[in-house]
Every structure is written in structure tokens, then in C-alpha cells.
Amino acid sequence: MSRVGNAPITIPDGLSVEVSEGTVKVSGSQGELSKEMPEGIEVQVQESVVTVSRNDDSRQQRSLHGLARALVNNMVEGISNGFMKELTIVGVGYRAQAKGNNALELALGFSHSVSVEAPDGITFEVPEPTIIKVSGIDKQLVGQVAADIRALKKPEPYKGKGIRYVDEHVIRKAGKAAK
Numbered sequence: 001m002s003r004v005g006n007a008p009i010t011i012p013d014g015l016s017v018e019v020s021e022g023t024v025k026v027s028g029s030q031g032e033l034s035k036e037m038p039e040g041i042e043v044q045v046q047e048s049v050v051t052v053s054r055n056d057d058s059r060q061q062r063s064l065h066g067l068a069r070a071l072v073n074n075m076v077e078g079i080s081n082g083f084m085k086e087l088t089i090v091g092v093g094y095r096a097q098a099k100g101n102n103a104l105e106l107a108l109g110f111s112h113s114v115s116v117e118a119p120d121g122i123t124f125e126v127p128e129p130t131i132i133k134v135s136g137i138d139k140q141l142v143g144q145v146a147a148d149i150r151a152l153k154k155p156e157p158y159k160g161k162g163i164r165y166v167d168e169h170v171i172r173k174a175g176k177a178a179k
Contacts, residue, residue, distance in 0.1 A: 005065035009050040009073050012080045017050055017072075019043045024072055028079040031121065031137050035075060041068040050076070078137040085146035087132040091161035094153070095129035104132065108153040108163070116149055132163075 011017055015028040024043050025034040037043060040055040041064055052069040054061040077083075089096060089108075097105045101123045104116040118124055122145050125133040132149065136142045146165070155162035157173045164170060 003066075005052055005054070005069045007069065009052075009069070009076055011045075011048045011050060011076060015076060015079055017045050017076070019045055024075070026072075026075040026079050030079050030082060033075045033079060033138060035071050037068050037071075038064045041065065043068070043072060074139045078139055082135055082137050083139045083142045084133055084135040085142055086166040087134070087146060087149060087163055088166050089130045089132070089163050090155065091159075094161065094163075096126050096132050097129065098124055098126040104149070106149075106152065109161075114152055116152075119145065131166075 015026060018025045018027075022039070023034055023036050025032065027033075040061050042053050042055070044051050044053070050072060052065065052072060054065045089106075091109060093107060094109060095107050097107075099105055099115075102118045104118075104124050104126070106114040106116065108114055116124075119141065121138055122134060122136040122141060125135065127133065134142055134146045134149070136145075150163045150165070153162045155164045155168070155170045157171060158175050160170050160172060
């Protein structure tokens with residue numbers, strides 16, 4: 001019994017959800033997302049509620065049931081509210097600079113600056129030189145872009161320098177001086 005998969009999804013005002021041939025399409029004022037559902041998973045829309053059900057109780061179908069419901073819920077939430085990941089840069093001389101809404105210029109202690117282009121549907125915001133906000137309507141894409149930026153200079157364990165998520169805790173090592 002999937003507790004996640006059985007939970008209904010309420011559709012906020014201003015959003016429309018359409019199901020056709022195994023594809024769920026959510027559209028609203030912020031944009032449009034569509035996702036193909038796995039075989040054996042059925043999505044029904046009644047008035048302002050979306051329900052996800054499975055054809056049988058095989059192990060594969062049970063595992064896909066909760067996943068499909070979570071994907072549809074993320075599309076509805078992304079179109080209505082959007083998603084945001086916040087990164088912080090730690091280190092002397094490390095900073096970010098916005099180049100429009102579609103690019104970042106990062107100084108990360110390399111001999112050159114690093115440029116990051118935003119894919120379609122993603123916007124960058126730099127309120128301070130050490131804070132980067134990645135936002136968009138697709139949860140998977142926002143997370144992937146934030147992870148790609150973090151991978152440019154991961155936080156190191158001795159001084160904690162690098163790019164990290166705002167809520168991330170970096171475990172520090174003692175180093176040589178400690179005995």
C-alpha cells in the first residue's frame with residue numbers, strides 16, 4: 001500500500017492538468033511542464049483533484065506508483081510556486097557576479113574566471129557576491145543546475161572553502177597542527 005501514491009493532489013486556481021496517452025501536462029501562468037508516466041500507472045483528473053493509480057500490485061508497479069504521484073505533484077507545485085536552491089560561496093576572494101538573468105561569472109581561486117550559462121527555464125540571482133539563487137519551475141532541473149555549480153569548487157574539509165548549499169554542513173578535519 002503506497003501512502004504517497006494514494007494521496008490526492010489538489011489543483012490550485014489558475015492551473016490546468018491534462019492527461020493524454022500516458023502523458024501528463026500541467027500549464028499555468030508561469031509556464032508549462034509535461035511528463036510521460038510509466039506503463040501501468042494511470043492518472044485521473046476530476047474537478048480540482050488529481051489521483052494516481054496502478055494496474056496491479058507487482059513490485060515494479062508499487063515502486064512506480066509513489067514516484068509517478070510525486071512527479072505530478074512536483075509539476076503542480078513548480079508551476080504554482082516555483083522552486084529555488086540557494087548556494088553560498090566561502091573563501092577569500094571567491095565571489096559570483098550575475099551577467100543578466102542567463103549567466104554567472106564566478107571567481108573561485110583559479111587563474112581564470114568560470115562562466116555558467118543557465119539552461120532554458122532557469123534564472124540566476126546574486127543578491128550578494130557570495131550568495132547564488134537558482135530558481136525555476138522544474139524541480140529536477142533546478143537541483144541539477146545547482147549541483148553542477150557546486151561541483152565547480154566543492155567545499156574542502158580543512159578550511160571549508162568552496163561552494164555549498166546554504167543548509168549544508170561541512171565536516172571539518174583537524175589538519176597537521178592538531179596532535
